[in-house]
Amino acid sequence: MKTYDIIIVGGGAAGFFAAINVAEQNPELKVAILERGKTGLQKVKISGGGRCNVTHAEFVPSELVMNYPRGEKELLGPFHQFMTGDTIQWFEDRGVALKIEEDGRMFPTTDSSQTIIDCFLQEAQKHNVEILYNHALKSITHLEANWVLETSQADFSADKLMMATGSNPKIWKLLEDLGHTISQPVPSLFTFDIKDERIAAIPGVVALDVAISVVDSNLWSEGPLLITHVGMSAPSILKLSAFGAIELAKRGYDFEIQVNFIKQSFDDCLEQLKNLKLDLAKKIVLKSAQFDLPKRLWQKLVLASQMTDETRWADLNKLQIEQLASQLTKAVFHVTGKSTFKEEFVTAGGISLKEVNFKTFESRVHENLYFAGEILNIDAVTGGFNFQNAWSSAYIAAKNMSQS
Known part of the structure; x- marks a missing residue:
């Protein structure tokens, strides 16, 4: 010995x-x-x-x-x-x-x-x-x-x-x-697996500063958000996974998150959209990204708000404006699993x-x-x-x- x-x-x-x-x-x-x-x-x-x-x-x-x-x-x-x-x-x-x-x-x-x-x-x-x-x-x-x-x-x-x-x-x-x-x-540091039409075709898109919360919990985080080929990642998600490690494990990694892509209240966003309807009346909503959002993400959120790729700002009705405000400030995504962050x-x-x-x-x-x-x-x-x-x-x- x-x-x-x-x-x-x-x-x-x-x-x-x-x-x-x-x-x-x-x-x-x-x-x-x-x-x-x-x-x-x-x-x-x-x-x-x-x-x-x-x-x-x-x-x-x-x-x-x-x-x-x-x-x-x-x-x-x-x-x-x-x-x-x-x-x-x-x-x-x-x-x-x-x-x-x-x-x-x-x-x-x-x-x-x-x-x-x-x-x-x-x-x-x-x-x-x-x-x-x-x-x-x-x-x-x-x-x-x-x-x-x-x-x-x-x-x-x-x-x-x-x-x-x-x-x-x-x-x-x-x-x-x-x-x-x-x-x-x-597990503590992991990314979220999400299957959703709004993000399915835009891997690589980054929203620079979002606020995210886990529905029916006190868990929240903020920071950059990366759309991946399987869901979402980047610091905002990783921080949420770390601080929510025990709670999310209890939920079997099956839960909902709410994403505020522009970190504004629903009411403030709604007011801005109403002003944009007047200021950009003749322009097509899909082609005029706002709030410094990536164009591809903006387009996905617009299409999720019951609009077509030809809808003009002037033609927006009350429901469409409210739905866009909702997609921008309180979009809900269903997380169905987790993936290891890199190695x-x-x-x-x-x-x-x-x-x-x-x-x-x-x-x-x-x-x-x-x-x-x-x-x-x-x-x-x-x-x-x-x-x-x-x-x-x-x-x-x-x-x-x-x-x-």
């Missing part, structure tokens, strides 16, 4: 970040990463379309936590310990410069996730962190002051253990057997947050057992926030584990 001071299970972002920081802060410690796959850092590799969305340019902790449907309250303290600015500095100190894009997402200036992977691998080697691939964890035993791990390749012993395996049901089951409570995992599968669920000390990220159930990243019941909207949780939790846990 091979013995280490600290073993970190999980060769992902949080695992590598923790291992490097432990070894850097206390070089005398013998540190190992156990990774079940042939290679690690696969989620880092695919993040941001292969560019790695390292973090988000939000530098106020109280504002940053608002992007976490689960973990908002618990992460406020940790973000005061290790924040976005600390992440940027950490990477820059190791030769990786980051850039901010218009939407606040931050990427390496190389636009390549390989830059982040290379940084981690070089730092791990520099600080003598052992990386053991193809070591799938089979059992965890707590013997007196030691943790004993059985893997598919060998057995190990460690004084301190960190779990950074992300959303892994097998690992959650092992931790449940050790007395931890697991919040039932459900970035995120779940709501994991270790109960009540069982973790967020000053150290140590278990409240077992001494010398630590957690970092998405193994906890913490998840965020898209945009680099899940990685920031990984960096902050891993750094704080590493700081505490490195103390002999």
Whole structure:
């Protein structure tokens, strides 16, 4: 049986970040990463379309936590310990410069996730962190002051253990057997499957700023909306899916949403349409898009309002105007399912947050057992926030584990 001071299970972002920081802060410690796959850092590799969305340019902790449907309250303290600015500095100190894009997402200036992977691998080697691939964890035993791990390749012993395996049901089951409570995992970031004539033939169309709510609930969001070949996506939908993860799972992903494409009230829109009827009397409604909407979307909403492709503004009757106002401000769509957002599968669920000390990220159930990243019941909207949780939790846990 091979013995280490600290073993970190999980060769992902949080695992590598923790291992490097432990070894850097206390070089005398013998540190190992156990990774079940042939290679690690696969989620880092695919993040941001292969560019790695390292973090988000939000530098106020109280504002940053608002992007976490689960973990908002618990992460406020940790973000005061290790924040976005600390992440940027950490990477820059190791030769990786980051850039901010218009939407606040931050990427390496190389636009390549390989830059982040290379940084981690070089730092791990520099600080003598052992990386053991193809070591799938089979059992965890707590013997007196030691943790004993059985893997598919060998057995190990460690004084301190960190779990950074992300959303892994097998690992959650092992931790449940050790007395931890697991919040039932459900998908968090996903797009909506919708079959509707109004959007069926216009994939790729983007409405820049909409308001969306789930009918018969308090769930709502706003932002860009993308029409896809299977339904709807983009930040407004993804945010709704994250904050509504548990509720939408209960509904079996069968529900209705109401979309306000112009973020105006029905009455205000109605008034504007009546004015347009006078101002654009001789023009064809279908060919005169309004409210800065994409032409193809405008045309679909017009045709859904009992008009033809030849209807002129002057010819609109009261019912047609009201129906167009309704399509623009409170269009209802039936969601019949979900699709994974790109390859970035995120779940709501994991270790109960009540069982973790967020000053150290140590278990409240077992001494010398630590957690970092998405193994906890913490998840965020898209945009680099899940990685920031990984960096902050891993750094704080590493700081505490490195103390002999």
